[in-house]
Amino acid sequence: MRARSARDAGAPRRRSLATLPKAHLHLHFTGSMRHTTLLELAERDGIHLPDSLVGEWPPELSAADEKGWFRFQRLYDVARSVLRTEEDVRRLVREAAEDDARDGGRWLEIQVDPSGYAARFGGITAFTDLVLDAVASTSRDTGLGIALVVAANRTRHPLDARTLARLAGQYAGRGVVGFGLSNDERRGSTPDFGPAFAIAERAGLLLVPHGGELRGPGHVRVCLDTLRPGRLGHGVRSAEDPGLLEEIVERGIALEVCPVSNVALGVYSDLTSVPLPELLAAGATVALGADDPLLFGSRLAGQYATMRAAHELTDEQLAELARMSFRASRAPSDLVAKALADVDAWLAAPA
Template sequence: MEPLGPDLKALPKAHLHLHLTGGMRPTTLVELAAEQGRKLPAGLLDPASVDLDATQLRGWHKFQRLYDAARTVLVGPAEVQRVVHEIVEDQAAAGVGWLELQVDPSSYAGRLGGLHATVEIVLDALRNDLGVGTGLVLAGNRTRHPSEAETLARLARRFDGVVGLGLSNDETRGDTRDFEKAFRLARDGGLIAVPHAGELRGAGSVQLAVERLGAQRLGHGVRAVEDPALLELLADLEVCCEVNPVSNVALHVHKSVADNPWRELRAAGVPVAVGADDPLLFRADLLANYAALGAGDHELADLARCSIRASTAPADVRASMLAGVDAWLARPG
């Protein structure tokens, strides 16, 4: 059988679920750690050797510790710029025409000169001539005080390249309702609401994210399938689920990619955009996530269209990417 790789690369798509540190190349992590004389935890060098059962508190903490350890190598602007440049290069190589990178600036502000400077540095590094259009999502942390997310929402409104407000970290902690004000501020400022929900918690969490936060896309959202009425709501409102199949298996949300409900979501009319989440930890880039689904050409084209339509890319970029999907589907052979 022909490998799926080359065909998937040629399929134009938007990548809407990728975190900054989690998008770092493993080789860059090792190189930066060596330069800085840091010893990396074994789980970062060989993530397959650790069990990251995020459905248990211990497993989530293990994941978080690895993530934090990876972030320690991003000691200043030069390192962050390098990682963002490499992320963009990797997206270009994977046929991504539009990238929305997710960053919690609070995690970097101490070493990059504050929140404002952090956003400037990342936005600057995202600019490229590789044909990858970009937007930045500022992610609030649901385990911290909601006023911090409100600060990020206000900050986000001040930058042209910031397109949305997210909400991440341990979904089992924090009360989604407490973040209503932050998301209202973001939406009033023309940003989209893209909180994580429906990963470690079920349909109720998704419902809150939609009703209280006005979520226009959901980070994961896969557990929405637990409630048929909720699926109908997501379909009616065209709320897109950013589905990260390999991440869900690594963190024990699903036993295998075969359990991922993307087909069920699509059958219910819910848009699905495939993402990689944290390829550094899950060792699967965007193409590997697409490939893992075992989807046929028409399904792949449908997923690519969903990602493009759910993105914040300007109308002309979307139109040309959608035309590219049609051309991909009509390709000879």
């Protein structure tokens, strides 16, 4: 056996983050695509991709102004355009699940706006049926639990959101667990989407709007008062208002924090500036998510790894983050119980 060097002896022993069981609660449908798959499908159909999605990948991004967000959205729309067939959709779901499972994922709630694919796949209902069928078969094949969050687009009319809320409600208990609101947080009037969220709430769905990333705690307050979230997509800037953060903790609202995308979009200058320690110190429930790995270049385990490095998190803290991700999920109780036991086993094992 090789003797440990002085350097080995002084270095902290850390457990593998790839084997830490996790639930993934903030992953967008198109954004979950593998970069290699994007290139392959684009070449198949002769779709021209911008250099930032080819040789310069992952792209340099910023959402500090309207132009920056427009560029981000344009890249997202280009990526969506390569999904042309039912098999493409099934492949995306399968590969996203395989990647999460490789990163220690046990449960995935993947978010999709069916209206973005309706024209090519026969309407919002037909597309939702396709995705749910892909989710069911992929879950059987990979062993990863998967559910769907239907998300409205805040740059579209609030009446469209009501249509999607009714659609999501029809599938409540049949693969759809939540209803969200995504796209540029600075666009549209958040209270106008309240009726759509009321429809989803009556259907028993978890309410998971984006808020508190591109806009500050004032907008988090608007989301809390008008959309009644059970979880908040991002929500990281609630750290700027201790009173608001205290209310979030008291109401049991979980925050889906996506560190790598926060930095890539210019919300924070670097990973050490992401206020995860402040959120945890206040008692917030935090679930780390990858957001859009296709555009940010980092998947689920990478979020844990970057926060471990940036904030010198202990294995005990990382294990608690993993536990919180399951507790904030809509995973079945037996899956949660098994996962929590396995998190304890991960922590009990030698580093």
